[in-house]
Amino acid sequence: MNSISEVGGGVYRVDTGYHRPLFDAAYLIVEDGAAAFVDCGANHSVPRLMEALERHGLQPPDVKWLMLTHIHLDHAGGAGRLLVECPEAQLLVHPRGVRHMSDPSRLEAGVRAVYGDAAYDELYGSLLPVNADRITAAEDGLSVDLNGREIQVMDTPGHARHHVCFLDETSASVFTGDTMGVAYPELTVDNEPFVFPPSSPVDFDAEAWHGSVEKLGHSGMKNFCLTHYGCVANTQRLVAAMHRRIDDFNALALKTPPESLKPKLAEYLLDEVKKHGCRLPDEEILSILALDIDLCAQGLIVWRDRLHPNH
Numbered sequence: 001m002n003s004i005s006e007v008g009g010g011v012y013r014v015d016t017g018y019h020r021p022l023f024d025a026a027y028l029i030v031e032d033g034a035a036a037f038v039d040c041g042a043n044h045s046v047p048r049l050m051e052a053l054e055r056h057g058l059q060p061p062d063v064k065w066l067m068l069t070h071i072h073l074d075h076a077g078g079a080g081r082l083l084v085e086c087p088e089a090q091l092l093v094h095p096r097g098v099r100h101m102s103d104p105s106r107l108e109a110g111v112r113a114v115y116g117d118a119a120y121d122e123l124y125g126s127l128l129p130v131n132a133d134r135i136t137a138a139e140d141g142l143s144v145d146l147n148g149r150e151i152q153v154m155d156t157p158g159h160a161r162h163h164v165c166f167l168d169e170t171s172a173s174v175f176t177g178d179t180m181g182v183a184y185p186e187l188t189v190d191n192e193p194f195v196f197p198p199s200s201p202v203d204f205d206a207e208a209w210h211g212s213v214e215k216l217g218h219s220g221m222k223n224f225c226l227t228h229y230g231c232v233a234n235t236q237r238l239v240a241a242m243h244r245r246i247d248d249f250n251a252l253a254l255k256t257p258p259e260s261l262k263p264k265l266a267e268y269l270l271d272e273v274k275k276h277g278c279r280l281p282d283e284e285i286l287s288i289l290a291l292d293i294d295l296c297a298q299g300l301i302v303w304r305d306r307l308h309p310n311h
Contacts, residue, residue: 009171016041034147036065038175042077069177070163071097080128095137096162158209172222182228189277200295204303206250253300262297
């Protein structure tokens with residue numbers, strides 16, 4: 001399978017190889033001999049990013065930015081290693097993420113608590129710290145320069161409080177991380193993606209997420225470049241689907257006992273995918289969504305227990 005695909009406007013999607021094919025993307029932006037990555041997958045993903053550079057005639061010192069939408073490790077786990085490989089690159093991350101990138105020990109401990117040690121070691125490996133002088137805080141509205149190409153930061157909480165998106169007018173694309181949801185290619189029907197909000201631990205915030213989705217829908221960008229997985233068109237239908245499913249996740253969390261939430265979420269998503277027109281067997285749909293169902297249920301339970309302890 002070709003892990004590197006052209007998006008257009010000097011943007012290339014790189015399958016990071018995290019978890020399974022067509023699951024986790026990083027994006028390479030190329031502007032007249034200079035390069036930037038948006039997200040980077042885990043440590044094991046870095047060789048694929050180096051391959052993408054080589055394929056486009058670029059060298060590691062040509063990378064000027066690594067832009068992280070947030071610091072969850074499927075997006076940022078390889079950041080320290082990638083910056084070792086790319087000595088001229090500056091890391092751009094939400095202000096809340098700066099200290100975790102310079103000292104990832106608490107971040108690693110938190111992820112181990114969610115996944116367990118064995119799964120953590122297999123998926124991520126040791127996180128390398130990034131020197132503080134190589135980190136730039138991605139403040140809302142900040143514009144960074146890539147060889148004359150302007151890329152703007154937009155603060156987009158909801159999936160995580162430390163989530164940002166990156167607007168690139170040159171390609172008419174916004175790199176949305178997890179804010180505009182998850183849309184796996186296998187579940188697309190007649191070019192219409194099936195999108196849902198990944199409510200993984202620990203910062204799910206329905207109200208904030210609605211606001212971020214609305215901002216992205218009105219951003220003027222034609223394409224949403226999702227980490228999971230690939231670029232989709234900015235349409236009213238897609239934005240409406242995200243709003244509706246954020247509300248549905250919220251309602252499920254409030255009315256379902258914690259021990260029943262995971263099977264109820266699986267039932268809900270399976271029903272929604274089938275209503276979307278997907279004709280894959282139920283077992284295949286549930287297999288594609290298995291990791292998300294587990295993590296989304298965990299995140300919704302954490303959120304409900306924090307904000308609604310009496311439910």
